[in-house]
Amino acid sequence: MxxxxxxxxxxxxxxxxxxxxxxxxxxxxxxxxxxxxxxxxxxxxxxxxxxxxxxxxxxxxxxxxxxxxxxxxxxxxxxxxxxxxxxxxxxxxxxxxxxxxxxxxxxxxxxxxxxxxxxxxxxxxxxxxxxxxxxxxxxxxxxxxxxxxxxxxxxxxxxxxxxxxxxxxxxxxxxxxxxxxxxxxxxxxxxxxxxxxxxxxxxxxxxxxxxxxxxxxxxxxxxxxxxxxxxxxxxxxxxxxxxxxxxxxxxxxxxxxxxxxxxxxxxxxxxxxxxxxxxxxxxxxxxxxxxxxxxxxxxxxxxxxxxxxxxxxxxxxxxxxxxxxxxxxxxxxxxxxxxxxxxxxxxxxxxxxxxxxxxxIKHFTSAFGEHVIAKEVEAAMGEATKKFKFQVAEFTVAPQIDPEEGLPYHEWFIEFEKEPNSLEELSLFLDKSLQAQNSYYKDLIIGKILKPLKITSVQKNSFQEYMKSIGKLGGQNKIPRLANDRKIVTALEKLQK
The missing domain is CATH 3.40.50.12780 (ANL, N-terminal domain)
Structure with a gap:
């Protein structure tokens, strides 16, 4: 020593x-x-x-x-x-x-x-x-x-x-x-x-x-x-x-x-x-x-x-x-x-x-009164990665208030390092985990105000490209896990080829 x-x-x-x-x-x-x-x-x-x-x-x-x-x-x-x-x-x-x-x-x-x-x-x-x-x-x-x-x-x-x-x-x-x-x-x-x-x-x-x-x-x-x-x-x-x-x-x-x-x-x-x-x-x-x-x-x-x-x-x-x-x-x-x-x-x-x-306190999703917070989505994702053995580079969640058809929902934009075998199984698991943690969200699903969440897979480095586009690549900057609008995810959508 x-x-x-x-x-x-x-x-x-x-x-x-x-x-x-x-x-x-x-x-x-x-x-x-x-x-x-x-x-x-x-x-x-x-x-x-x-x-x-x-x-x-x-x-x-x-x-x-x-x-x-x-x-x-x-x-x-x-x-x-x-x-x-x-x-x-x-x-x-x-x-x-x-x-x-x-x-x-x-x-x-x-x-x-x-x-x-x-x-x-x-x-x-x-x-x-x-x-x-x-x-x-x-x-x-x-x-x-x-x-x-x-x-x-x-x-x-x-x-x-x-x-x-x-x-x-x-x-x-x-x-x-x-x-x-x-x-x-x-x-x-x-x-x-x-x-x-x-x-x-x-x-x-x-x-x-x-x-x-x-x-x-x-x-x-x-x-x-x-x-x-x-x-x-x-x-x-x-x-x-x-x-x-x-x-x-x-x-x-x-x-x-x-x-x-x-x-x-x-x-x-x-x-x-x-x-x-x-x-x-x-x-x-x-x-x-x-x-x-x-x-x-x-x-x-x-x-x-x-x-x-x-x-x-x-x-x-x-x-x-x-x-x-x-x-x-x-x-x-x-x-x-x-x-x-x-x-x-x-x-x-x-x-x-x-x-x-x-x-x-300003980063949450509550477009429908559910007030979902970062801890809840991160806990759901953590449970899911252990169960389905996949890897995530980055993700964020936003409400889809006005879908082309059907009920509104939460949309999870995920950049995978290693995808799970089934995105459908993953989305159901994440949704159930979120319901178990947040009674308001569960009530909205049961009451058919919302339908279960949807996963949108984004291309590799999409989040880095987004941060670069707004001049916040690196240092102490970080992606918000949640938003009450679609500003971030709209920018991510534009980066998809």
Missing amino acids: SLKSIAAKIFANYIKHQTNRWAAQPVVTQQKVFQQLLKQAKDTKFGRDHYFSKINSFKDFAQQVPVRDYEDLKPYINRVVEGEESILWPGKPLYFAKTSGTTSGAKYIPLTKESMPTHINGARNAILNYISATGKTDFVDGKMIFLQGSPKLTSKNGIQLGRLSGIVAHFVPSYLQKNRLPSLETNCIEDWEDKVEAIIEETLPENMTVISGIPSWVQMYFERIYQKAGKKVGEIFPNFNLFIYGGVNFEPYRAKFENLIGRKVDSIELFPASEGFFAYQDQQDQKGMLLRLDAGIFYEFIKADEFFNENPKRLTIGEVEKDVNYVMIISTNAGLWAYNLGDTVMFTSLKPYRLIVSGR
Whole structure:
């Protein structure tokens, strides 16, 4: 065992001990975060506008500070972007993480000197908890790669801005610099396809032990390696045994990954966003990710089926239940207050608090009142791939409201890597699985409001071509699993020859 491996194990046990301490007292931990956030921001423009100095409880906070999304908070954020100080958080932010919003155009999410370390420590602690839980440390001596956005930064009113993954690339600790790939030059390549080819050239001769990124884009990297070398990824990288991912559910990709690699590898799921690093998988044998309650973020939760009510009840961590779909609301040490992240979550454990990302509050199919969410379609697909032994590259679901004949239905657009023997059997299985999970959908099928779902098979690389056509190929971009309209699938239809 190398010195680096020994040091990693000692540090991992220390971090695990710290984690256990705050996880054992979740309500107290969150209350401390809540009070500290209010204290630090009481003299900001937002704090004065919302009377932070007079807030003594969460009830006071909920009365004074309404839930807002980015568009609602934009008047304050615009002033920060223009260079004003102490608007949402004391002083100026260190960076803006620039993201592409669907309704607001470009979004500028502030990253402060207080919030930036929580992003870095979140990724670090995820790996250290893995070491503590498994005892595995050999990977620390190999090469590690994260398929990410360009680290090139620009400046806006004296504040640097870029993609979050590109900003984080500047904070890789010194003890990992020699292990890190790709090179800065390769990482700065803007064209995603050119970048993947350059990454392959750099990584093929190396001892790769950790590979991380959004599954769909890592899959593209693996496929190109196989095409180039004619070997499974696991043969080329015999010591590759840890895959780290976030952003989407891995299960629909798992079978394809194991085929491309040639064996199973351990994985760690992360829940990062520009707005904060919220959770990570802390145990290999437990479902869900540990919610980071001590990381400068105060959490609220609103039941998803009540979210669009006039005055939905806002819950704190001590009030949530397992297996309920919640919209997650955050207040952070980057100056986001009662901010609707847009993600929906479900708790899989309350001791400690572990959760899964169940979807997006705006990404659902409910053209007929069924409110089908991403977790349900992904669970159905996961069950189906195991039963029928097929592989999926990508898929999305949209309603067909006005078919040429017969009843309306859900249409599943699927890009297969390996097709099942019968699409008809598959569609029936998926439909029954969806009915079992969603009583509203079942009632619509039984009541003959909808007919069972239909599968449309699309050509290989259709989803990549679609993402390329809208300028979102690669990086941290991902396909929505569900939509309430047919914009995406109409574009996919046009790509079919």
